[in-house]
Amino acid sequence: MTSQDTQDLGSTREKLIDTVITMLNENEQGRMKVQDIAKRAGLTTGAIYWCFKDRRDLIDTARAERYIKETLASMQASREEFEENARQGIPNVRGRYVVEMLGNPRLRRERVQVLAAAMTDPALGAAVRVAQQKIMAALVETFTSAQAAGIFRPDIDPVSLGAFVYSFAVGYAAIDLLDEAKPDPNAWLYLIGCVVQAFEVHPSPDARSAGMDFVHPQSPQ
Template sequence: MARKTREEAEQTRHLLLDTAEQVFWDKGVAGTSLSDIATAAGLTRGAIYWHFSNKLDLFNALCDRIMPQLMTLDEALLDESTCPALRLWQHGHAMFALLRDDPRIRRICGIHHLGCEQVGEMAPLLLEQISWTQEKQAKLHQVLLSAQAQQLLRPGIDPRLAALGLHSLYGGLMHSWLLTPEDDTIHQQLAALLSPYFEGIFKQGCWLPPLPPATE
């Protein structure tokens, strides 16, 4: 019986997270109360407080659901067995493919970018976002330092500034697409959008995947 109770509690937790994801997406975080989420899930407000201490706790749990996929992207980014310039190129494409193909990641990223005011009870998110941004830029910087060591960067390129620029480029393209997700131009033309930046920091073509062997 105890095991069944734990399983039911876990099912309720997942239901609350699924519901919060949709309601936050529809109404924004500031415009959503815990009572709204409970009502939409067909549960009592007390059921939410059994699993989450407040809206921030629930929101963080929501974001934790997509962390394994994002960590997989970062693991590939930091895999030193591959050319660093090529890793960065592939990382950008993999990131946008995940955003396009996974509705949950698209909604949670959309909530972060468009539907979450980092004020009031959600103010701690600002510090978390700053920390996450610094961590992401540090990973890009690490890869660009490796590229510099392999003499893949153009003369005069500062890896730290290049990491800041690349992170900003990714963030800007993501934000633009989330504003109009029905427009697939960014995904269809991602190579054309990224190429000018890569051409500006890397030597000729070293970021491009190798061509398949010619067939006779």
């Protein structure tokens, strides 16, 4: 394969992924036949099989790309929010990322699907690992800054704290199928606030002050 072929392959692959992400966002999953995707992208069906093993491979890859982009964008927003609160002396690890993970069933469900697909697809697994590393790096840097600002105790390992908060945020996916026994999202956030107090140099008088209120969940997509 020449360098031009490689460039064309990458460009076509990216166009197909962007097309499927758009169709997913528009809830057009029922119209995602190979012919529909190719027509929407302005390409031939052969282009799909040139870039991907099959239709399922393309859709899984697009889901992963969407999940990675949304997660990193949410994580960045949370980081900026945390840093602004830190400047005001307000601890808040329950930022936008945690709240959106709780309030968006589709995002949690997609995360499980993406991680499952990544276990059998080396290329997808590599992309997901990069995203996970970026999330952890952002969390660790944020908590390290909070320690330097005197908000969090200096004896707490920021890497362990990052892993703790990350697992709390995504762990809610494990109980999505529960009914009566499913905890209330506000109670879940309140619990996070209570636990976070153990990390603070000067614990807040109320665990709720450690984070924002929960926004009502979006409808599943």
